[in-house]
Amino acid sequence: EDKVVQSPLSLVVHEGDTVTLNCSYEVTNFRSLLWYKQEKKAPTFLFMLTSSGIEKKSGRLSSILDKKELFSILNITATQTGDSAVYLCAVPYPGGSQGNLIFGKGTKLSVKP
C-alpha cells in the first residue's frame, strides 16, 4: 500500500529552537516528495525534492531527501512564532498526474515566545 508517514504528529518548541520534521514514504514508481505548510487555511507549497542528497533551502527552512532509506526531513532553524503551522509531506500517486498527491497526516508545530 502506498503511504506517507510523518513524525512527530505534534511538537512544541520555543522561539530560537531548531526543529527537524520527519517524513517516510512507501510508493511504487517514486517521482518526487513535496512539503507544504498549512496555517489556518490553505496549504502552501514549500519544496519539491526529486534527487537524493541535494538540499533545498528557503531562508531558515531546508529539506533533504534520502531515496535509499525512503525518507525526507524538513529543518527549521531559529524558529519564530510565525512558523507555527501544520507541515504536510506528500508524494504523487504512482502513474497519472503529479498533482494527485498522497499526503501524510502532518506535523503540528507550535512555537512559543
Add this chain to the structure above:
Amino acid sequence: NAGVTQTPKFQVLKTGQSMTLQCAQDMNHEYMSWYRQDPGMGLRLIHYSVGAGITDQGEVPNGYNVSRSTTEDFPLRLLSAAPSQTSVYFCASSGALVRNTGELFFGEGSRLTVL
C-alpha cells in the same frame, strides 16, 4: 490575484440533501482537483481533472460527482449528503509547472457539516 476561489466557506446540510461546492481558478491551469481533510486523516484526493471535459476518480470518490465544462471551473457535487461527508474540502489547481515544481495552488477551503 484571486487564485483559487471556493464557495461557500461554510455550509450546514441535513442528511440526504444535495449541494454543490464551487471552485474557480483564474490562472488558466489545466489541472484541478478536490481533496477532503479530516482530523487524523490528512488530505485525501476525491476527484481530479487534467483538462476541460476530462475527469477521473481519486482515492475517496463515493458520494461525489464532478464535471469540468470550462478550464476555470470545477464544481464538486454531493448527491445525498451523509454525516461521513462532514469535512473540510479543498480545491487545488496547477499549470504545466507542476511537472517541474510540484506546486499545487489551494483554495481556502469549504467547511461542510452534515447533520
